[in-house]
Amino acid sequence: xxxxxxxxxxxxxxxxxxxxxxxxxxxxxxxxxxxxxxxxxxxxxxxxxxxxxxxxxxxxxxxxxxxxxxxxxxxxxxxxxxxxxxxxxxxxxxxxxxxxxxxxxxxxxxxxxxxxxxxxxxxxxxxxxxxxxxxxxxxxxxxxxxxxxxxxxxxxxxxxxx
Numbered sequence: 001x002x003x004x005x006x007x008x009x010x011x012x013x014x015x016x017x018x019x020x021x022x023x024x025x026x027x028x029x030x031x032x033x034x035x036x037x038x039x040x041x042x043x044x045x046x047x048x049x050x051x052x053x054x055x056x057x058x059x060x061x062x063x064x065x066x067x068x069x070x071x072x073x074x075x076x077x078x079x080x081x082x083x084x085x086x087x088x089x090x091x092x093x094x095x096x097x098x099x100x101x102x103x104x105x106x107x108x109x110x111x112x113x114x115x116x117x118x119x120x121x122x123x124x125x126x127x128x129x130x131x132x133x134x135x136x137x138x139x140x141x142x143x144x145x146x147x148x149x150x151x152x153x154x155x156x157x158x159x160x161x162x
Contacts, residue, residue: 001162002068003027007075008086010038013138013146014106018075020150021104025159027073033060034086051079056089063093071100071162072128074119078107078135081114088122097127100162108139132157 005027009015015031022029035058038044050057066072072094076087083105101123105115116133123130134153138146154160 001070003071003073003162004030004064004066004069005073005075006030006032006064006087006090007073008032008034008077008084008090009075010034010077010084013141014075014077016143016146017104017106017136017150018073020147021073021075021154021159024151024154027071028069030061030064032086032090034058034084035060036085048080050085051082054082054088055085056092057085059086059089064090066094066096066099069099071102071131072096073102073104074123075104075106076115076119078105078115083115083119083122087119091119091122091126094126096123099128100131101128102131102159102162103133105135106138107135108137131162132159 003025005018005022007014007018074087076083103116103119120130134157136149
């Protein structure tokens with residue numbers, strides 16, 4: 001089965017989790033780039049509002065052909081308890097009909113579960129079947145600890161079987 005991990009990462013922690021998953025699961029990797037400036041206090045505040053309102057954004061790549069893949073992972077940071085605009089935008093542009101999906105969210109604090117719940121609703125509306133999901137706390141963790149935590153989740157959730 002061919003796997004693809006699609007993710008958005010602003011600060012690098014979600015990217016580290018996605019790269020660890022890709023390496024351990026032999027999956028292809030696709031980073032979504034948000035063309036909107038999300039740096040600085042004012043832009044971060046507006047980004048949280050955009051996430052809450054599920055505002056779409058300009059992204060690169062603008063769309064993805066998922067035809068060759070059986071299992072799709074979507075990964076995103078948690079902004080105010082919600083998925084990022086970049087991930088919501090790419091999900092809305094994907095044909096997920098008949099695809100198995102695994103969702104993951106990184107978070108500094110709590111509220112990752114509300115992020116996962118919303119992602120699940122979105123991918124199901126696009127025709128996907130959610131087969132697994134997880135959150136991973138990143139607060140105060142070294143890159144090595146995040147890699148270890150991701151490897152534990154791989155084993156605990158038995159992600160190699162998908």
